[in-house]
Amino acid sequence: MSVHELKRVLDVEWPAEWVTVLPKALEQLHHWAQVTPLHSALRHKRHGQWYAWRWIDALRDVERLADGLRQQGFTEYSRLALSGAFEPNLLLLALAAQSIGGQTLTLADDLEPGALHKQLWRIRPTHAYVQGRQQLQHWLAVAGSSAAPQLLISEQAAPRNDVLAFAQLLGPVDPAQRLNRWWQSSAETALWSEEGTHWQGGLAVVLEQWLGSGQNLAFPESRASARRDRSEVAPTGLLLSPARLQQLADEIESRLAPQGTWRRRLCDWAIAHPQSGLRRLIKNRVRRLLGFQRLQSIWQAPSNRHSTATPEWLAEFKREIA
Known part of the structure; x- marks a missing residue:
């Protein structure tokens, strides 16, 4: 049995699910970054202003995030759980995990701590990404459990060794470069x-x-x-x-x-x-x-x-x- 078959043995049921439509995603990302590198790929409004990623920016961020994940122990045997609103950080992180060969799952972003704990016991992620402050608190409530991920990646800073700010994972980037003027x-x-x-x-x-x-x-x-x-x-x-x-x-x-x-x-x-x-x-x-x-x-x-x-x-x- 292959490594990926071993990892697929997990019984995953909604509100968790495998992200399965990713095999061609990296190939397509490389294609657009080569054919239309300076065209807009992503836009996201943050703090009242629109930010834009060109296709070449998206590809570079995926590569930087993959390097960051590797430094945090993410390998082809690892499992990344994503929970939150769809936006550039979440999409690019999913592609970065795919580029390493690890597994990616999504978990509904509206679970209360009890339901969340039950799902974490089922899917056993090694790494996880969450967004909002309240959602982060729910995840931290189950941090002491053996089902909790080794590393929690968040948009919110937290003074804990098991929580990493997304900006740290990505590395230094000047936000002004992406401001869509x-x-x-x-x-x-x-x-x-x-x-x-x-x-x-x-x-x-x-x-x-x-x-x-x-x-x-x-x-x-x-x-x-x-x-x-x-x-x-x-x-x-x-x-x-x-x-x-x-x-x-x-x-x-x-x-x-x-x-x-x-x-x-x-x-x-x-x-x-x-x-x-x-x-x-x-x-x-x-x-x-x-x-x-x-x-x-x-x-x-x-x-x-x-x-x-x-x-x-x-x-x-x-x-x-x-």
Whole structure:
């Protein structure tokens, strides 16, 4: 039995899962870094400002993170657990672990300490990456357990030997080099994600769509600021879970006049008549409100593409896109 087969014996069940769609990821990253090295690969809003990674920057960060992981004892026998919002640090760290040959898992980022402890006993990570302060506290609560990882990597600093700041793992980088002072061209496509490891299968989807297409991929500063940040980017493609798409549909519904009112009946009539100028006015207003003015595609799981349960407004957007 091979090393990888031995490591796969673990019984992993949701809310933990293996990240399996990574074999071609490194090859694709090298491809875009060679073909379009100075094009934008990633954007992330931090502390109110947009930061950008070019494809060559993304590749270099993966190489630096791989070196940092090796220095922290990560090998082909190691297992990295990722938990938190999807953003550049998490994606690039997953690729770095893959480049070493170690295993990568995701763990839902909304687990309470008791549930977290149970999952750690099951998946037994050697290294782990978490983001928020509260999430870090939950992980530290089980730090004394034999199921706890040898090293916890976090965006938050902690005065402990078993916690390493992500910046230390990456090494010195001047943040000003990534500050995006010039806005994107109106012709530039941009994928958008406002998800995290709570989306089952989500990391594989995001990596596959991003690296397969070579498009710029943008993330909000936080889930709370997602609508505002999305409006600033005006993405051309959405990479969202069915649950998040439903939330967007509910948000659209909440912005319309209440059911049964004359204003709502007028709105429904306008949407039902393609030739209506009022229809175009209403839809354009909704698009701008949600940052959908440039929207060209909405990713959906294969089993859901022909679902009749698709929210009406999103279904309308998809019909226009097709």
